[in-house]
Amino acid sequence: MKAPSIQVRYMLGMVVDATxxxxxLPLSLLYFHHVTGLPVTQVGAIMSAAAVLGLVSNPLTGLLIDRFGARAVVVGGYLLRAVGFATYPLVDGAPAMFAAVALVAFGDVSFPPSIQxxxxxxxxxxxxxxxLAVQRSTRNAGLGAGGLLAGAVLTWGSDAAYHAIVLSAGAAYVCAAVIIRSIPAPGTRGAGAAPVRxxxxxxxxxxxxxxxxxxNVPVxxxxxxxxxxxxxxxxQELGAPESLVGVLYAVNTVGIALLQIPVTRVVIGYRRTRATALGISLFALSFVAFAVLGAATPAQSVLLTGVFAATAVFTLGELLHGATASALVASAAPEETRGRHLAVYQLSWAIPTALAPAVLTWLLTLSVTGMWLVLTAGVAASAITMLRLEPRLPAQAVRPTPPSLQEAAPPDSPSPSRPSGPVSIGQETS
Structure with a gap:
């Protein structure tokens, strides 16, 4: 029997991982609160501290990728998280919880740069x-399926249900590690290869x-x-029902799961920088719309229509930005030091993610409209600067050449999408 293709195996691994x-993920706080009796605030503080500690391993992740290859780090991160989840049922207090969560956090930090x-x-x-578009789509579907499974298991209403969930999540990481390990990775640096100094x-x-x-920080x-x-x-500000929050979240996640692939097919012939900047610009437009809704105090029907429209614009921006920006960044990193470059780039996600709850709620308390305007200014500046940065990025990162043309072109021939010239440090050499 013919073995499944690389793409099929990779996507299967992502679905298992996401499930x-x-x-x-939906019950991370509730799990430790339920099984240990610790207050939710203390559980949240411990998880945040472990996540911050995990960031310390980010530079090491980049070095390991460049030394041993990305596949080895992806598999190692999966197994590290699986071991962490296996220890969760043994947690009986704050110190043990911190040790278990920190182990998982180290695995979490290694995933984004290594998988890219x-x-x-x-x-x-x-x-x-x-x-990358298919990955985003399938991962959203997998996350949704996993949430539904967790909801079904929790109907048991016992500690055993919570333990079953974390152990199943750990088992999923082991399965994902096995699947990814089965994929051949041509061009990786072997253990005996000389490291880039x-x-x-x-x-x-x-x-x-x-x-x-x-x-990427304001984005x-x-x-x-x-x-x-x-x-x-x-x-609290618009007086909308709490149920609306879940509906809007569903609009966003389902929209990405269903539309990420067709949207990427539409923009794939254009420059990645332009598509990325357009997606960021739509973020700005959605933030302005949310600000206007708060300042205008419209009727309830108009408010609901406006909220759904602004969320749809935000989702479209995410569809244009997500997969395209990931491909742009991975292609802009030189092959021999790609791991280190992507580890640095990951900080532009990890640090804002850690700071966002404090920063955004602080801005919200200072001025509701001001928060939206600050966000708008930040992403608008990113979109404009992205276009200005385009000439300084590698040609193959901005507009990739199809593999058929790469194979047909002589080694010294210039890229058809950009004029020939000196290769920058960021030039992809693959």
Whole structure:
């Protein structure tokens, strides 16, 4: 029997991973509160502290990717999280909880840069955009399926139900590790390969890539709006029912699951920088719409229509930005130091994600309209700067050449999408 293709195995791994994550993520706080009796506030503080500690391993992740290959780090991260989940039923207090959660946090931190590097190793050109689009779609579906499974298990209403969920999530990570390990990874650096020297100095000298990283910081804060700011804004400022929050979240997640692939197919022929900037601009438009709804105090029917429209615009922005920006960043990182570059880029997601609850709620208490305007200004500046940065990024990152043209072109021929010239530090050499 013919073995499944690389793409099929990869997507199967992502579905298994996302299903396990979807089972646990909605009840991460409730799990330890239920089984240990610790207050929810203390559980939240311990989880946040462990997440911050996990960020310490981010530079090490980049070095390991460049030394041993992305696949090894992806598999290792899965197994580390599986071991962490296996210890959860043994937790009986705050110290044990911190140790178990920290173990999982180290595995969590390793995932984004290693999985992006792995995709960059196994697919190139426009196929990279397509695979990342399918990944986003299938992961959203898997997260939703996992949440439904967790809800069904929790109907038992016992400690055994909670333990079954975390152990099932751990088992899912083991299965995902086995699937990813079965995928051949051509071009990875073997254990005996000579490592690229100078640590992170090569990344520090790659100014276009560092700029690309900094531009993502306000965008990452924008992504957190749906989970942090919008629920409070809708219920406390606009007087909307709490049930609306869940409906809007469903609109966003289902929209991504259903539309990510067709949207990416539409934009795949355009420059990645332009599609990314357009997606960011739609974030700005949605934030302005939310601000206007708060300032105008419209009738209830108009309010609901406006909220759904603004959420739809936000979702469209995410569809344009998500997979395309990931492909842009992975392609802008030089192959020999891709792990380190993507580890640095991951900080532009991890730090805003950690700070967003405090920063966004603080802005919300200062001025409701002001919060939306600050977010609008930040993402608008990122979109404009992204367009100005375009000429300084590698040609193959901005507009990838199809693999057929790459194979047909002579080694010294210039890229058909950009004029020939000196190769920048950020030039992808694959």
């Amino acid at each position: 396990g994550s979807g089972m646990y 590097s792995f995709v960059a190793e196994i697919v190139k050109g426009p196929a990279r955009d397509k695979m 100078r640590g992170y100095r090569l990344v520090a000298r790659n100014r276009p890539f560092l700029t690309l990283t900094l531009l 990452a804060f924008g992504y957190m709006v749906l989970a942090v700011s919008l629920p409070v804004y809708l219920t």
